[in-house]
Amino acid sequence: MHVPQGVQDAALLAFEQALQRAHLRAAPERAAHANPGATGETLTVYERGSFLAETLFNGTGLSLLTTRVGPLSMQAVVVLTTRTVNDLSRVIVSMVVGGEVAPEIAREVDAAIDDLVARGVVVDGPGWARAVDVPRESLGHPQTAREHGIRG
Template identity: 40%
Template sequence: MTRSPRHLRWAVNGARTFDVPTDATRTVLAEIDRAVRAAHFRPDAPPHGSGAQAVYRRGSALGDVLIGGSGLSAITTRLGPLSVHGVVVVSLGERDPDSARVIISLVAGSHVGGDFVDAVEDALRLIHSRGVPVDDTGWSRAVDIERTSPANPRRATELGLV
């Protein structure tokens, strides 16, 4: 089910799924990395064998308790490491021999959903501007991603990504 980005900003953790040519995956991952870092997420090495291509974190558990529980998250979500907790997982899989499926999912931290959605939209704009053909299936809830994917919040938790 495709959801509107506006709904995903505030209500649920969202995920974006799209297919790109296999030979463009390096470019696509670089644009995602740039955009997610610009949204104050910092890269973290995914555990070996998790199936995640990349993991990005923002905030901390302490910040989540202090800021997220106080109602101040609307003011402080852009403060980077002092902001509420958020985890983004990027999954890359083969769709067919010539194309790869990319899933970028906010598996934790709905308080930073607005920044996440903006980052993903920005990355896709730049990917399109580079002439990379994208077969975009649009936005969905992260929990609607296939249960075996590391981009699914339940599976990400099991794998220690959250």
């Protein structure tokens, strides 16, 4: 999505809070080897769950009962990037791991967008798309995220 540059920080805060409501936490260690300068983006990475919990839930069928039980939750990695394009900030919220929790995360991000719009922020752009449809040069693209060590 695109927001005016003057409200970029407010938009980022809204999306960070949305991701936290979806039980994600900042994961700077996942971004440690990434080079956002190569893509002209700023980068923050969020995660929840673990591979062990994912295996346990999927292997036992518990994923049908719940997608989150504290730190034992379905795994997700979300990349939040911004990039200046003309007078706008392009903001990408992209799930690069964890399709099982996509509806929960999308619901929270949608609520953040609705809140921004209600406060008079103009939110524009292509809207929702699959992560693989994010521009390949963006760290929000799953392949690029893997190449930069974000997906592990």
